[in-house]
Amino acid sequence: MTDSVRTQTSQRVLGLHAVFVYVFFYAPILILVVFSFSGDRLVGRWGGFTFDWYGEFLDNEQLTAFHDGAIWTSLKVAAVSTVIAVVLGTLAALSLERFRFRGQRVFDALLYLPIIIPDVTMGIMMLIFFSEAITFADTYLGFEFAKGLKTVVISHIAFNISFVSVVVRARLAGMDSRLEEAAMDLYATRWQTFAHVTFPQILPGVLGGALLALTLSLDDVVVTQFAAGPGATTLPVFVFSLIRRGVTPMINAVSVVMLVASLLLIALMLLADGLRSVADKSS
Amino acid sequence: MTAAVELMGITKRFGDVVAVDAIDLAIEDGEFFAMLGPSGCGKTTTLRMIAGLDFPTEGSLKIFGDEVGTLPPNKRPVNTVFQSYALFPHMNVLDNVAFGLRMQGLSKSAARASSVEAIELVQLAGMEARMPSQMSGGQQQRVALARALVNKPKVLLLDEPLGALDLKLRQEMQGELKRLQQELGVSFVFVTHDQEEALTMSDRIAVMNQGELLQVGTPEDIYEHPANRFVADFIGQTNLLEGTVEDSSTVCLANGARVQARSDKAVGTSVAVSLRPERAHIAAQGSVDERPAVDGVVDHMTYLGNARVYRVRLDWMEVEVREENRPGAELHEPGTPVSVWWDPGAVWVVGDE
Numbered sequence: 241m242t243d244s245v246r247t248q249t250s251q252r253v254l255g256l257h258a259v260f261v262y263v264f265f266y267a268p269i270l271i272l273v274v275f276s277f278s279g280d281r282l283v284g285r286w287g288g289f290t291f292d293w294y295g296e297f298l299d300n301e302q303l304t305a306f307h308d309g310a311i312w313t314s315l316k317v318a319a320v321s322t323v324i325a326v327v328l329g330t331l332a333a334l335s336l337e338r339f340r341f342r343g344q345r346v347f348d349a350l351l352y353l354p355i356i357i358p359d360v361t362m363g364i365m366m367l368i369f370f371s372e373a374i375t376f377a378d379t380y381l382g383f384e385f386a387k388g389l390k391t392v393v394i395s396h397i398a399f400n401i402s403f404v405s406v407v408v409r410a411r412l413a414g415m416d417s418r419l420e421e422a423a424m425d426l427y428a429t430r431w432q433t434f435a436h437v438t439f440p441q442i443l444p445g446v447l448g449g450a451l452l453a454l455t456l457s458l459d460d461v462v463v464t465q466f467a468a469g470p471g472a473t474t475l476p477v478f479v480f481s482l483i484r485r486g487v488t489p490m491i492n493a494v495s496v497v498m499l500v501a502s503l504l505l506i507a508l509m510l511l512a513d514g515l516r517s518v519a520d521k522s523s
Numbered sequence: 524m525t526a527a528v529e530l531m532g533i534t535k536r537f538g539d540v541v542a543v544d545a546i547d548l549a550i551e552d553g554e555f556f557a558m559l560g561p562s563g564c565g566k567t568t569t570l571r572m573i574a575g576l577d578f579p580t581e582g583s584l585k586i587f588g589d590e591v592g593t594l595p596p597n598k599r600p601v602n603t604v605f606q607s608y609a610l611f612p613h614m615n616v617l618d619n620v621a622f623g624l625r626m627q628g629l630s631k632s633a634a635r636a637s638s639v640e641a642i643e644l645v646q647l648a649g650m651e652a653r654m655p656s657q658m659s660g661g662q663q664q665r666v667a668l669a670r671a672l673v674n675k676p677k678v679l680l681l682d683e684p685l686g687a688l689d690l691k692l693r694q695e696m697q698g699e700l701k702r703l704q705q706e707l708g709v710s711f712v713f714v715t716h717d718q719e720e721a722l723t724m725s726d727r728i729a730v731m732n733q734g735e736l737l738q739v740g741t742p743e744d745i746y747e748h749p750a751n752r753f754v755a756d757f758i759g760q761t762n763l764l765e766g767t768v769e770d771s772s773t774v775c776l777a778n779g780a781r782v783q784a785r786s787d788k789a790v791g792t793s794v795a796v797s798l799r800p801e802r803a804h805i806a807a808q809g810s811v812d813e814r815p816a817v818d819g820v821v822d823h824m825t826y827l828g829n830a831r832v833y834r835v836r837l838d839w840m841e842v843e844v845r846e847e848n849r850p851g852a853e854l855h856e857p858g859t860p861v862s863v864w865w866d867p868g869a870v871w872v873v874g875d876e
């Protein structure tokens with residue numbers, strides 16, 4: 241009797257908890273979306289339904305200009321840094337899981353650093369590193385390079401390698417290494433073994449890592465701000481600067497677009513997850 | 524004739540662990556060769572060195588006369604059936620089986636044609652499109668077998684291939700493996716820790732313990748004339764009556780009794796007289812004369828249907844006696860004083876070495 245009362249109470253508490261969680265999660269999102277359609281100049285005051293802010297957003301050259309608008313910059317940075325980080329991160333994961341070499345422990349520990357150190361520290365490190373590198377290149381190597389898109393890409397690669405390699409490693413660790421031995425026993429060279437057995441097995445991990453890298457790159461404000469130079473304003477950095485200049489509901493519109501893009505990415509990630517569990521079921 | 528596989532002084536160390544200790548072994552072409560031993564004795568390690576998945580720390584390894592010491596696995600004319608099967612989970616049965624041929628450069632169609640044949644050989648025709656996850660353990664085992672056999676290896680290595688199967692399927696597969704081996708005429712090197720399996724299937728057996736090779740011989744050799752205490756105890760059941768050699772035909776047992784038993788061990792060596800339960804007989808005390816015997820009391824009896832197994836307590840140990848369940852066989856109740864006797868030629872003397 242008392243037991244069932246207790247379960248009833250605890251169920252009610254849990255239910256209430258769920259409601260709170262959902263309110264905290266989704267109310268801000270809802271408010272954001274609703275006010276992106278509000279006709280009033282003040283954020284948070286309803287002024288009738290309008291698409292004006294989306295229009296203003298589309299007309300804003302700094303945001304949408306082909307090639308050097310913030311959206312394009314963000315996409316370029318994300319695409320390039322993701323591809324490079326996925327290749328390097330996967331290689332790092334393979335070397336750590338499949339080979340034994342001198343200094344492996346140290347390499348292993350250092351690889352996690354970008355995940356645990358605060359963004360601000362990472363940003364400042366990048367800032368100092370690039371200014372030193374620029375001076376060095378200028379005085380000793382005799383060529384000039386300046387902070388810009390390249391430095392942003394490099395900084396994004398730097399933190400994304402860690403995330404990719406962690407995800408890929410988890411997948412590799414779960415893979416039966418006897419599969420690789422079986423392949424070699426069946427006359428596959430090392431490379432063929434990788435191409436026909438290892439890679440298909442870790443593919444879901446690689447895809448997951450890529451999506452994670454893409455999201456992190458598209459999201460990043462702090463590190464980017466330190467590493468960026470003129471002409472390298474990404475979307476989140478631009479939004480951030482808009483807020484400093486005074487908030488208009490166009491920010492809402494921009495944010496909704498970013499939100500939708502993120503949701504699409506999450507949907508893709510879930511899809512990759514689905515692939516992974518299919519692969520798991522068959523192993 | 525050159526041996527299919529020849530190991531000379533092969534040693535494998537993992538750090539401080541000596542997994543395989545200076546083994547000399549020659550496996551003939553076309554023989555069914557079993558490697559038998561308790562868990563951790565180095566069977567898998569030996570097999571892996573033949574396959575090229577591990578390299579020996581010391582010694583020389585030849586396959587059909589060619590030194591292969593550090594040749595990678597893809598360059599050796601041997602294939603392995605792994606204990607866990609290790610089928611590629613992302614490929615269907617046909618692609619799994621065709622893998623080896625494809626890697627050797629065969630065209631897709633040629634590889635597929637041979638693979639379909641191999642799949643038929645292991646009686647899985649019609650299952651080509653299945654994924655490994657959609658098959659039973661026994662079927663996966665056959666796929667693993669087909670995947671290795673399709674390459675026509677000169678030597679097939681099998682690491683406890685039947686370990687994961689239930690008894691009935693196991694017996695079925697034992698017959699099938701033997702049939703395949705005879706049909707194909709290639710050497711099978713078969714690792715197992717099931718001594719019955721080794722005895723029934725093999726042409727020759729190697730018994731290992733703690734990285735050492737203790738004895739190599741035909742099943743009959745090994746059962747009838749075990750090289751030492753360990754082999755006698757490990758292969759089949761036996762009673763080991765401790766004693767010392769008195770002369771070439773007498774052993775003095777621990778209780779002082781002298782029994783007739785031939786041995787070539789030095790006088791005074793401590794040995795054991797191995798008496799198989801089915802070679803021992805039981806009779807009322809005092810009714811045995813001339814034949815070697817020891818006295819004891821029946822402790823208990825287990826009824827097996829086709830036989831009765833008596834445990835008889837002697838002064839210094841217990842022995843097991845297995846009497847066939849023949850009509851008119853005498854029964855001995857627990858507590859009865861009895862003699863355990865045997866024919867002089869029924870025992871075999873073993874030492875530590």
Ligand SMILES: Nc1ncnc2c1ncn2[C@@H]1O[C@H](COP(=O)(O)OP(=O)(O)OP(=O)(O)O)[C@@H](O)[C@H]1O
Pocket residue numbers: 537540541542560561562563564565566567568569716
């Ligand atoms: N990679 C390794 N690193 C360290 N020790 C190992 C390694 N592989 C095997 N060993 C050790 O070598 C010894 C022999 O192992 P092996 O796998 O050959 O035994 P096995 O006879 O196949 O046993 P089982 O019947 O349990 O499969 C064991 O003591 C094992 O712990």
Ligand SMILES: [Mg+2]
Pocket residue numbers: 566567568682
């Ligand atoms: Mg083993």
